[in-house]
Each structure stands twice: as C-alpha cells, then as structure tokens.
Amino acid sequence: MPPTGVLPHRPAPASVRGMSIQLPILSRTALLLLALPAAIAGAATYTPEEIAAESAKATAFFDQKFDEFIARSPEAMTYFGMKQDYDKWDDDSEAAQIENLKLTIAAYEELKRTIDFDKLDAAAKVNYRLWTRNTENQISGWQWRHHDYPVNQMFGQHANIPAFLINAHRVDNADDARAYISRLRTLDVKIDHLIRELSVRDEKGVMPPKFVFPLVLEACNNVLMGAPFDDSGKDSALFEDIGAKVAKLADLSEEDRAALVADARSALLEVVAPAYKRLIAKLEEEAARATTDDGVWKHPQGGDYYNRTLLNWTTTRLTADTIHDIGMAEVERILAQMDAIRVQVGFKGSRKEFAEFIRNDPQFFFPATEEGKQQYLDRVNAALGAIREQLPRIFKTLPKAELTVKAVEPFREAGAAEAFYQRPSLDGARPGIYYVNFHKMSALPIYQLEATAYHEGLPGHHMQIAIAQELTDVPKFRKFGFGASAYTEGWGLYSERLGKELGGYADPYSEFGRLSMELLRAGRLVVDTGIHSKKWTREQAIEWMSENLPLPLATVKTEVERYIVLPGQATSYMIGQLKILELRERARAELGDRFELAEFHDVVLRNGAVPLENLEEFVGEWIAAKKG
Numbered sequence: 001m002p003p004t005g006v007l008p009h010r011p012a013p014a015s016v017r018g019m020s021i022q023l024p025i026l027s028r029t030a031l032l033l034l035a036l037p038a039a040i041a042g043a044a045t046y047t048p049e050e051i052a053a054e055s056a057k058a059t060a061f062f063d064q065k066f067d068e069f070i071a072r073s074p075e076a077m078t079y080f081g082m083k084q085d086y087d088k089w090d091d092d093s094e095a096a097q098i099e100n101l102k103l104t105i106a107a108y109e110e111l112k113r114t115i116d117f118d119k120l121d122a123a124a125k126v127n128y129r130l131w132t133r134n135t136e137n138q139i140s141g142w143q144w145r146h147h148d149y150p151v152n153q154m155f156g157q158h159a160n161i162p163a164f165l166i167n168a169h170r171v172d173n174a175d176d177a178r179a180y181i182s183r184l185r186t187l188d189v190k191i192d193h194l195i196r197e198l199s200v201r202d203e204k205g206v207m208p209p210k211f212v213f214p215l216v217l218e219a220c221n222n223v224l225m226g227a228p229f230d231d232s233g234k235d236s237a238l239f240e241d242i243g244a245k246v247a248k249l250a251d252l253s254e255e256d257r258a259a260l261v262a263d264a265r266s267a268l269l270e271v272v273a274p275a276y277k278r279l280i281a282k283l284e285e286e287a288a289r290a291t292t293d294d295g296v297w298k299h300p301q302g303g304d305y306y307n308r309t310l311l312n313w314t315t316t317r318l319t320a321d322t323i324h325d326i327g328m329a330e331v332e333r334i335l336a337q338m339d340a341i342r343v344q345v346g347f348k349g350s351r352k353e354f355a356e357f358i359r360n361d362p363q364f365f366f367p368a369t370e371e372g373k374q375q376y377l378d379r380v381n382a383a384l385g386a387i388r389e390q391l392p393r394i395f396k397t398l399p400k401a402e403l404t405v406k407a408v409e410p411f412r413e414a415g416a417a418e419a420f421y422q423r424p425s426l427d428g429a430r431p432g433i434y435y436v437n438f439h440k441m442s443a444l445p446i447y448q449l450e451a452t453a454y455h456e457g458l459p460g461h462h463m464q465i466a467i468a469q470e471l472t473d474v475p476k477f478r479k480f481g482f483g484a485s486a487y488t489e490g491w492g493l494y495s496e497r498l499g500k501e502l503g504g505y506a507d508p509y510s511e512f513g514r515l516s517m518e519l520l521r522a523g524r525l526v527v528d529t530g531i532h533s534k535k536w537t538r539e540q541a542i543e544w545m546s547e548n549l550p551l552p553l554a555t556v557k558t559e560v561e562r563y564i565v566l567p568g569q570a571t572s573y574m575i576g577q578l579k580i581l582e583l584r585e586r587a588r589a590e591l592g593d594r595f596e597l598a599e600f601h602d603v604v605l606r607n608g609a610v611p612l613e614n615l616e617e618f619v620g621e622w623i624a625a626k627k628g
Helices: 028-035 048-071 074-079 094-114 122-144 157-167 174-185 187-204 212-223 237-247 254-287 302-314 320-344 351-360 370-393 446-456 461-469 476-481 485-501 508-532 538-548 553-565 569-594 597-605 612-627
Strands: 403-407 419-422 432-436
Touching: 048 074, 048 094, 048 122, 048 476, 094 122, 122 302, 122 476, 122 612, 157 174, 157 187, 157 212, 157 237, 174 187, 174 237, 174 254, 187 254, 212 237, 212 254, 212 553, 237 254, 302 320, 302 485, 302 508, 302 569, 320 351, 320 508, 320 569, 351 508, 370 403, 370 432, 370 446, 419 446, 419 461, 432 446, 432 461, 446 461, 446 485, 446 508, 461 476, 461 485, 461 597, 485 508, 485 569, 485 612, 508 538, 508 553, 508 569, 538 553, 553 569, 569 597, 569 612, 597 612
Parallel strands: 403 432
Antiparallel strands: 419 432
C-alpha cells in the first residue's frame, strides 16, 4: 500500500492495509452550509461555463499536489509500479518531515487562495471538502506524531523494508537489479532514522509495552537468518529474493548475473547486517525498561490522544463509552444467532462447551504441514472462484485488476496478521494480493475461511480498493491517497455478510464462522475501549475475549496485542458496517420496489473511500434522484 494523504510527514505502514489517519467529520450543519447553492448562501451566481472552468481548475490542483507528493516518495512510486528514483528510499529524517509539513500547509493555503468554492459544481465541492479535511487532519496531527509505535509486531520499517523489496521492487532488467542493490547499500540510513524515532519517543515517555519487544526482536533476527549471514545452508529472505529475480534475467550472461548476486551479498554483509544489529541493540535496551502497562492512557495526554484516534478511525464523534456500549449490545445479538446454529447442528452442550469444541476439534483445522497449507489455499481459491461467478447479480461495476492469494513470507510471519490485502499496481503488472499467514495453523480455522476470503478478496477489499483505483472521474487523491478506515473495513465486514447473499456458507459451521468473525468485530469495540479508556490490562482483555468469543486462544492473544499497538483502529470495522447496513435499509424503505442492490453498491463503491457522513450524503442524493 502506498503512503496515504497529500503530503504526510511520513509514509503509512506498507504491511497494514486501510490504516491511514482520517480527518474528523464536519458537523452536519457545516456540511449543509458548504453545500448550499451560491444564490441561497447570498453569494454571486455563476454561469455554467464559469462553474465548469473552476471545477476543472480544482481537479487539476488536486492532481498536481498528489503528483508532487508521489514525486517526493520513491517508495510510493515503486508501490504504484513506477521506476523513477528506483534506487532510493524515502527521506525519513526530521528535516524532511518538517519540510513535508510546510509543503502541506502551503498547499492548503494555495487552495484557499486560488479556488473559489462557491464556483464549483457539486462533485468538485465534495472533492474540495475531502481534500481540505484530509489536509487539516495532517496538519493538526503533527502534535501527535510521536505518540505511535514505529516498531511493533504488526508493522514497522524493520519488517516493511524486506517486505517492500520482495513484494514491490520488480527486477525486469540489470538496471532494476542494480537499483535493488543500491537500496540495500543505503538501507542503513533508513534504519538509523528509525532508531532516532524510537529515541525521541523514549525521551517523551512513549514506549510499547513489554510483550512487543520479543516479537519485534524475533522479526529483526529473522531478517538476518540464512546466507550470507550464517552457515545454515539456507538463503536469507532478501538474498533468496534478489538471487531469484536476477536468475530470471535471461538477457544477461552468467557472469553478469553472478556479479550482481555477489554485489548484493556484499551489501547484505557490509550494510544490512550492521544496521539491523544496531536496531536490535536499541530494541534490547528498551525492552529492559519496558513496562506491562498496555493502554495509551499511560502516555502524556494519553486520553486526548485516544479520543483523537477514535475520531480518526471511525470518522464519527462517538465517545469511547458509547462505542463500548454498542459493542456489548452487538455481542449479545450475535451470540443469540450463534446459539441457534449450535442447536441446528445438534450439539448437546452449553455455549461454553460448544466454543471449546469449535476451538479444539481437529476437523476444523488443516494440518500444520506444507500439504495442509496448500489445502487451505486451494479452498480459498475455490471459495473466491465460486463467489466471482455470482458477483454480477448484485454489482454493476467489477474490478479489472486480478486477485491472487499468497502465503505471508516466513521472515514476517510471527508478527503479521492472519490475513491482509495489498492493492494492485497501477499498470496491472502486480495483481491485488490476499495474504494468508500460516505461522499458526491453529489461528486459521476452516469454518472462518470463507468469511476471511470474502473480506480480504471478493467482494471485499479487492473490489473496494481496485474499483477506487480504476475510477476515471475523481481526482487521484481519492483513488489512491485518501482512505477512511470506517469505510474500508466497514465494507470488508459488510462483504462477509454479502457472501451469504451470494450463495456462500452452505455449511452451518461456516455460517457459525462468519458470525464468530462478526462477533470478533463487536468484541473489538469492547476491548479496544477497555484497554485504552478503561485501563484494562492485556490479561483482562484476553480473559474477556476468551470468555465471550469462540476463538482459538492464539487468535485472541494476537488480536488483543494488535489493539494495544494500534489504538482505535479495531473499532472502525463494526462502526462502518453498521452505517452501511443502516443506509441500505434506509434506501430500501424509501425506494420500495425501485430499490436495486446493485445500484446501491455502485453508490458505495464508485466514490472511493470516504468518511461515513459523506457516504450518507451520497446515498441520500441517490435516493432523492431515484425518487425524482
């Protein structure tokens, strides 16, 4: 995933999909005032030609600023399939972050100075509001830039760097290979900037809890496992990757290929290994001082920071207490539906006993072998293939980009999520990728396989992200750089439900799995707010989830640890789905026989990722147009 936003102070994590910081929503009154026709608002009226010209000018402005940002980010260009500055990394220095902030402020002021909002057409006004909201959020978020954890078990440069080189840096010729090696040779600068970021946070009292450090240290050490770093007889992930890519360059002589591999080997030994060892030393030093306090309430202004994260991730002004209560109510609703399935399958026991059965019975898991992993992938591809055939029933627009399913690379298995999605490249050379993490087969129950595939693949994130990326009538920042987690993850969770409407979940245990995953998202509302607002410990959160959710203990632990290092993000799924379902039912009620689900989905998908209030506006406009 490329960095998000217009000119952020640093790139978003590559391994974590849909997690860009979002702007707080404007009040409904403010939005209505912005949308008032010029004549009603008391401003001058404009000719259609003037409106068209100003709208085109605004679109050109937004695209220009997006292009300027991309040009400042070699990593973003690589993610987009571009090869400019292919041998460079992003500049993560403090000076570069300050320069990016200044450019963001200058762009904001330029927009206000040069674009007349009242002259814009309706679509351009939406673009204007979204761009300014996103930019204001970047500027106001500057004060919180040292409150996050740049290294944790979910993401961070320690894992992003090798993942980026392996998955994003294509090698189509010798120059591409030399660019790869150049990135290896300058990797130490990037690692040293990361160490500085850790030190700055350390000085401010912002440090991950103790459990994080063994996981990130394992990930760092995994990068240095294998040749040329040791004599294990197996290549390290990076050495294997560059070797395999160079080996495919058929137009090079054997000597030239050998020279490139030898150069890569030297870079790994002379630069990569020392840099990672410095990072490991820093992390070991911090680990010795880390505490077991888990919530961000422990940080300076921790309560204010958490309130902001909730506002960012949900794009609503729901309080922590309200979100907690919504979660508790949703948990009870879903548990009642799961009880009905327990009766349907004829299980003679309590809810708790059924949960133990589901968690532990071997029939619900593929073996932890290469054959078992392949069986899982085959089943995923079969589920996606079946759903792909049904999509035209309820969708008017389908993505052009292909979707593939891959296993997470071994070097980053330990800390990565069980499943996640990476967007396709712009040129179509790299498809969208649904990653499956086989680190613990016990965390991949068969009964949840379908729901996960629908969420990450079809009709979930692949459709939502690829369709947005392929839009031709919106500015680039909305296609590629702007995201709203409550929208993206809300769509993913909503897509799990759509799987049922498209013929999935024929096995009642798979339907139980779908409900268990929905239950997880409801539980996230409870646990995320519990940890960061109500000061629950990691152990309390694990106990609550184990008691209320029929999930393997390994999954529960991974989930809780994720919420700890990404405060607020986990609340976006259920809040987003509830809004999409609310809008769907509103449209059905108001339109009656004129309601078409495929049209509703077009309204939701063909505007890209937007804050929830904007989504509500779009659906309202569609309803009004259908009525008119």
